[in-house]
Structure formats: C-alpha cells, structure tokens
Amino acid sequence: LGMKMDLPRPEMFDFHGVTMVHYFTDSWDKVQNFQARPDDILIATYPKAGTTWGSLILDLLYFGKTSPERQTSIPIYDRVPFLEIYIPSVKSGIDQAESLPTTPRIIKTHFPVQFVPKSFWEQNCKMVYVARNAKDNMVSYFHFDRMNMVQPDPGDWNSYFHRFMEGKLVFGSWYDHVNNWWKKKQTYSNIHYMFYEDMIEDTGREIDKLCFFLGLSPSAEEKNQIMYGVQFDNMKKNDMTNYSTFHVMDFKISTFMRKGEVGDWKNHFTVAQNEEFEEDYKKRMTDHTLQFRTEV
Template identity: 75%
Template sequence: PDRKQAAIRMSSDQDKMDAFVRPELVDFNGISMTRVFTSNWENVQNFQARPDDILIATYAKAGTTWVSQILDLLYFGQTERQKTLPIHERVPFLEVYLPPNMSGTEQADNLPTSPRLIKTHLPYQLVPKSFWEQNCRVVYVARNAKDNMVSYYHFNRMSYGQPAPGDWNTFFQNFMEGKMVFGPWYDHVNGWWKKKQTYPKIHYMFYEDMIEDTEREIDKLCSFLGLSPSAEEKKMILGGTQFDNMRKNYMANYSTFPLMDFKISPFMRKGKVGDWKNHFTVAQNEEFDEDYKTKMTDPTLEFRTTI
C-alpha cells in the first residue's frame, strides 16, 4: 500500500509540475527574485519574530537542509515528529509562497515548537526587522562559490519553482552576473559577514568546515547556542545528519515537496567539496577566478574550494 500511495502521489506531483509555469526573474528591491518569494511580501516583512527564534540563513544550496536537520535534532531529538513531518514543515521557509497550501509565514506562525527554527535565503537587508529587534540568534552557512554554483545549477534543473537554468555555460555566466534568485552569491556572503561585525548573534559557518569535521562544527554551534548535548545525543545527531542517511530519509530529502523532479536530479546530489572540477572548463575556471578577485576584496572572508 505504501508503494502504491507513493506512486499516486508522484503522478499527482507530476501533474502539478506539468501545469506549473516556471517563474521569471524580476528585479525586486535591487535584487533578482521571483513571484514564489515576492507574492507574500507584506506578510514576510511584517512577520513577528520571537526572542527565542533561531533563523537559519543561507544562499540557496549552501547546506541549509543539513544545518536545519542538525538544529532540529539538537533541540528536539529523534521524536515521532522527525519520522512523520518533513523537514520543510519542521523548519518553514519564511519567504516561500505557493498557494493554496504553502505559505512560509503561516507555517512559521503555526509552529508548535520552542524555539522555532525558521529558514531564509534572503540577503540580510531584506530580513524582517523583527528578527533584529527581538535579538534573535542567526545561524548562517556559506559555501564556496564554485561548488555552490554547480549545486544551484542542478537544483534549478529539477525544481520547477525556479527559473529554467538554460545550459551550463548560460548558467555559469548568469551566476557571475548575479542573475540568480536571491541575487549575487558575492553580495549575499559578504553582506552577512559584514552584518556579523555589528550584530554578534550571528554564527557564521562554512560548508567546507562541516564536511571536513562535522563533530567539531557541531561543538562550535552548541557553544554559540548554549547547548550541552551528551555523548549519546551527539552520536545520534552525527548519524542522523550524515549525507547518505539524510539522502535516504524521506522526511529530510525533500522527496515530499511539490514541484521537484527527482528523475532529473535528486535534491541531495553529492554533498561534496570540489565537484566544481567536474563542471568548470579550464577557461571558465580562469575567467571565474579573475572575476572573483574583483568581487571578494575582504581579506577576512576566505573560502576553500578543496579540502
């Protein structure tokens, strides 16, 4: 019966995808966005944060789901909730709006948990002001631009909620020019890095550090949050957030989310550092590195493209 239900759900999801017109990029407050993230803007901007809310902020495809799952396990453990509610319901996506049944602000308002874990891909200047006013903690995750670009490309191929990516060469140029939903990667990671200097309640994490030593990075995260998990709890969290385990976990791998075609590419594809080498040509790599130097001038913010 489960397999039959899954097949029915997949066919109805396919019907929804076939009927859904991919959104176009529009200029919105100076950055590229789509109607999926702007149609509910008044409610996003008026969202009332609470002092114990934790905002998970990232550029798209930088480790958002990974950190969401870590935080969810840290605070709530492996309860029934983990087995019955998909990650996008446990950690709502604040600005997403896919009527009739998905509004990130409504989902966040209705969360029964304390703290509420809420995710956003917004650049810092578009985050609802109540998060700053309530002095909320923010966990920001950044991923090196080359791997982030590759992951975003494959995501745009499979997600009908995103603009069509075109071929790899087109996407490569558009990424460098910042013609991406949520604007340029460069502005996003730099903006949040600068915000951290004036707003100390931001914990800035690097995807590459997490791949290199997940336990070490979870320890740093716990220190920021004031949590002291037992050795047993830490073991459970490390197991529950390993890439292969999350990839197989229907409640974490986004297979229950509408508008994603897993036949094109899985939502969780490789989870590695350095996959960009399988996509960038030598000429593209040189062009990218030259352009990168002009946009990433802060010597205190450094990324690794290999580990």
C-alpha cells in the first residue's frame, strides 16, 4: 500500500446476517478454507477496540528480541496480516498470511465469532480477543470511518450513533460481537478475553496475564522494552505502527492513533443520546458476567 489510492467508498450489505462491505467478503471462500496451523495466534476484535495495540504487544513478545530490525522496517499491518481483507491490486490478507516467513503467525480478524474459519478451531489455535466499551468504541469507529476510504462514509454523528445501536456498521453489531466471543469462551478454552480499559489502567498487568495465557515468560528487561514500545505516544510517533504508510486513510481528516483514551465518548454523546443509549444497552446486554467500564 505504498501508493496513494483512490478507492470508491463501499456499500454495506447483509452477509449471512452481518452487515459487511465487499472488501471483507470478496475472498470469503479462500478465507473459509484457510489452513491454520496449531501455533497460529488469532487476534480478534470489533474494529477500533485496540487491535493494533494488541497486535504490537504480541509481535514484540514473539519477535522483539529475536528480530529487532522487524520493528523498524515492517509496518505492523504487514507483520500481522488482516485475514479477510481483499483490496484490488493489494496483496490479500490470505496471501499475506500464507507467505509469512516467521512462526508463530499472528493473524488479525474483525470477524464475528461464527465467521472464523473452521481450521482455527480444529487446530485449537490460541485466540486473543480485545473488547472495548461500546461508547468509546463507537466514537473511535466514527472518526475512523471518516478518514478510511475502505469504509462507508459515516454521515453525521447522530445517524452514526443510531446505526451503531442497530448494528448496521461494518462487521455488524458490537453487542453481538462482544457477547458471542464471550460466550464462545465457555466451550473453547483457548480464548483470552482482554479489555481495552484494563490495558489503559495497567498495561503491565495485562501483559503479564497475556503471557500466562501464551505460556511466555519474558525477562524484566524485555517486558520494559515492550511496555515502552506500546505506549500510545511512542506508537503514534512510530511510522511502523501509526498507519501513516497505509494510504487508503486520509490523515488530514483524522489520524489512526487518534486519542487512545477511555472516556472520549463524553465529548461526543449529548445528554439525550446518553440516556437513549443506556436504556437500549440494558436491553441488549443481558449477560451480566460481561461488564464494561466507560471510565477508569
């Protein structure tokens, strides 16, 4: 994606019950037939929940020490391929994943759990799910849709707000996404479910928990280096992690590493919107074992 590209903004449509755009369904058959390996690691998220943050942590844990040059020469989106992406004249996520020279392969997806190719389950792959509270996730997604030409135009904030609640955004309903991945954990134990807000509160603690899940034990020095590398300001400065080289995005409209905070929703939600949102939220989020924080 080295060149500036003029892509038409895509239309949304219903795809097996989930709102999608063709950039993420055009390689459906290939994606569904993808052959996972037992040591593949899948990082799954609803868009804008902290995918890049989680991806960089994983990449540093596995390759930070052995190949430091990777950190300064390969953009994060090439180190961690996006499974379902298919943009004309760009290497597809599948092709990228299949040509990764390193092991383990860390692969990213925004699929709702029911779309994950079956071989990931058959191979009992480790999966890391990152979830972010609905309000901040919505705000982040709104700004992303403004600047990313692979996404439909978001329209105005109030209509976006309602479309979020209806689940009519790319990759479908946030509510279904976070709940169905959460439910899957009951029957598939190889899922580590993380929260963006916990990572903000104590990144080190969350890295420790992640390491326990992965069976890794980095040295104190390694961990310090990772903590430094994944700080918001450092990721924002770093051209290998800030998406400045990914030219379907217009940074004049908004940046990829935008704010990195919990609670920015307060700058966007009106009092009336917040009331409407809360009322609706209670009806949709009936599994009280899954709890989100909208401030830390």
